[in-house]
Amino acid sequence: MNFSRHRHSSYVGLPALVLLIAATGCSSADDTTSTAVPSPDTKVTELCQNLDKRLPREVDGLDRKDPEPRSTLTAGWGSPAIILRCGVERPPKMIDPKVAEGGDADAVAGGVNGVDWLMEERGGGAYRFTSASRLAYVEVTVDKGPDTSTVLVDLAGAIKSAIPEGIAD
Structure with a gap:
């Protein structure tokens, strides 16, 4: 039994x-989105950690949802609409004279709310923005969904307050 x-x-x-x-x-x-975590030097890492503390909880109406692996050098909003990586290498197109003169159709320089950006078209409606004239390079990849101008406006205040102006090494 x-x-x-x-x-x-x-x-x-x-x-x-x-x-x-x-x-x-x-x-x-x-x-969950996966993204490569940058590996900058100690000085840039400290700037990026400071940026992480100041990033908004919401960008373009999307809640913060950080990618894996978790790091103070990366952040995300939406799934996977917006990915921020701090401490990336300077993009080659940023030092190409054709880009500075507006000669490269898929890379354009411009500024939003006091932060200068290099904008690169990624195809399929996605864009990659890399901050310029700051002591650390901040890369923001925007999927085709979000309004890119709103994204950059939402992030500008945190970047201006955390990453001082200057030329990154």
Whole structure:
């Protein structure tokens, strides 16, 4: 009699285990964005950590949802609409004289609310912006959905207060 009761509880546990596995497979972790974490020097890392503390909780109406792996050098809003990486290398197009003169169609320089940017078209309606004239390069990748002007306006205050003007090494 004890044996049949034990068998019964095993069968009851099996559907619960299957349900748990199915729920885990469909969890919200599946839509987590992954991004490469920059590896700048100590001075730039400190500037980027300061920026992380000042970043807004919402950009273009999207809540902050940081990419994996978690780092004070990266941030995200939406899924995966907007990704910020601080401490990136200077983009080659930033020092190309054709870009400075407006000769490169897929890279344009400009400023938004006191922060200068190099804008590069990524295809499919996505853009990459890299800050210029700051002591650390901040890269913002915007998927085709968000309004890029709103994104840069929302981030400008934090960047101006955390990353001083100057030329990054």
